[in-house]
Amino acid sequence: MTGSVHHAIRVLFIAASDDVEPLLAGLRDAGLEVGSLVVRDEGELRAALASETWSVIVCAEEAAGLSGHDALRIVQANAPATPFVLVSRSGGEAAAVEAMRAGAQDFVLAGDRPRLVTAVQRAIEEADSRPGDAAIAQNLEFLREVRDYAIFVLSPDGCVWTWNDGAHLIKGYTAEEIVGRSFECFYTAEDRANGKPAAMLRRAAAEGRAEEESWRVRQDGTRFWASVVITAVHERDGRLRGFVKVTRDLTERRRQDELVRQSEERLRLLVESVKDYAIFMLDPQGHVATWNSGAQNIKGYRREDVLGKHFSIFYPPEDVELGRPERELEIAISEGRYEEEAWRVRKNGERFLANVVITAVFDDAKRLRGFAKITRDLTELRRIQEEANEAHLAVKSRDEFISVAAHELRTPLTALQLKLQGVDRALKRADSGPGHELASRLADRIDGALRQVERLGALVERLLDVSSIVGGTLQLELEELDLLEIVERVVEDLREPAQQVGSELRIHGPSGVAGVWDRARIEQVLINLLSNAIKYGAGKPIDVTVQGAADAVRILVSDQGIGIAADDTDRIFTRFERAVPVRHYGGLGLGLYITRHIVEAHGGSIKVSSRAGQGSTFIIELPRRATLRDAATDGAESAQ
């Protein structure tokens, strides 16, 4: 270091004229080997600072186009370690103090050449003799391009001396905008009002460093979450030289932390609010570590009663004696999880059937951290399942009962019908003999009885149809048929009852619409639809339309009766349903159900187009050749 004075020194002048020779001569007289350059404006100054490292910068304050203050800021921003001597025409102690505070090494009145020579010499010597400062300056130079941290130096009273790229990025200021200004502008208005900036410096000066995470303010006024470390730098003699301040923008990290925290919070709330499952943690020894509201509901313990208790309290005493709680944890550790359905005990001693899953929880280092335990009370589920089973069995036995009852009814009906018909025949034969009037009256009554037997028989047949539909044994006997011929026959049979209620039956459509179907079943479908039309559309005409296409045929049965509300149009095709109250119209509510299944057994479809009060049109589509469904085929086989 001692030899440094013999080195050639390089002096950069910031001055209006080239008249710096007298000063250079003075320096040479003092034994210094001097090289120099004169710059006149900002552009030249920047170029000079960028091109080489100067031993000292001498600034004549009234240099053209550049004030001493601005020049100092540029130098500090670009070559912070270089001593700066300000030569001013206007003297005064205040001006001197201000220049020194801003970072100038010395202040000399213009014209005082001997003083200037001394000042330059001393500035160079001081720079050389402060290896610490030089190292700091060198390091700061080195750190200039660091972008993730704001790293800069403050004067003892908090003026910004240096600036780096990170500081620019984080705080928004350029070096020239901030160097020489107080660092207080980085603080929020509240912090400034509370004197926090000065307090931070005092603490750093007293304790060596001051550190905090807190809000700071960017140049544009926005806030950011900053991690700040201020380190005091001292002279060899212990005098405070200034501070190095390192600031990091933690806004993004804080945001991420907040997201994680919120996510954890949500998870915690979620688990806590689950009411149907007991979800809680056990420590590695099996003690309850967390508790949720489901656990409280199912097991009856409140959080404060149960935390820290061993989880064997949830087991029946005999299971505890057999060591099951411990064994289940061992299985969870070795297999990863353990699951069972078993009895557990509530706080009040009541037992309940539970589904239990115990999962061992390991950390990244594969150390056991505890167990996640999820318990579900199966009591209610069991009850619902049993009810469903019972309901299913009830429906099944009802269907079986209907089937058996219908079959049983059929045989006495056959006998009854034959007996009545026999009596009827005998009475009619006696019609012409003596007592023929009585015989005729009795024959009329027997006819009435026979009509009731037929109705009874028809109802029994419907029940049998439903049984075979439910049992999947509905059977089709297919043959080649002419659809119009079937329609005509059914219409002929129903013409009389239709006329009795004042309805005319009209047929539309071509003959020769042929296909392969079950004659009796198609007749049954037509009888069902026409009977309904006569029942609900009494007094108005009823139309049956037959349409034939290449692959399919269509039958439309339209009445102009009470119609069906939109809500009911699907329902009416299901069992025991009707669109009108039972007390107004009789029947079992099976006709359309059977009709639908006959049509579907043929591979066809049925739908209804209707509006309440405006009549209904039932539309049946049948494939030309019925495609037997499995159920129908099965039925045919089982009949053998």
Place this chain on the structure above:
Amino acid sequence: MTERSCNHLVMIVDDDHDVRESIAEVLEDNDYEPIAAANGREALDILRADPNRPCLILLDMMMPVMDGWQFRALLQQDPELRSIPVVVLTAHAHLPDGGDVVPMHFLKKPVKLDALLSSVARFCPKA
């Protein structure tokens, strides 16, 4: 005499007493002579014991002891009896025809009197 009674003997095979009775009644009303059997076994025993052959057998299929199908099969194997016509009383319109020597005929249940009498008349024409 034998010839005449043959023409008017009609066998009813049905396990239900009331059905047998009511069919027998209407047959008697119409000058036929009914023979009743409660199942296939009983019917075969009667047929084999009595030299008077019925002109027709009305056969129910679902019966205990020996059902209609078994009865039909045994009847077909008996050269003495196989020529007796059989009318099956059934709820189904068609039953499988096993390629029998004498084709089966059907009456759909519940049986109506007119249909019953016209069937009987077909096989047992009155003199």
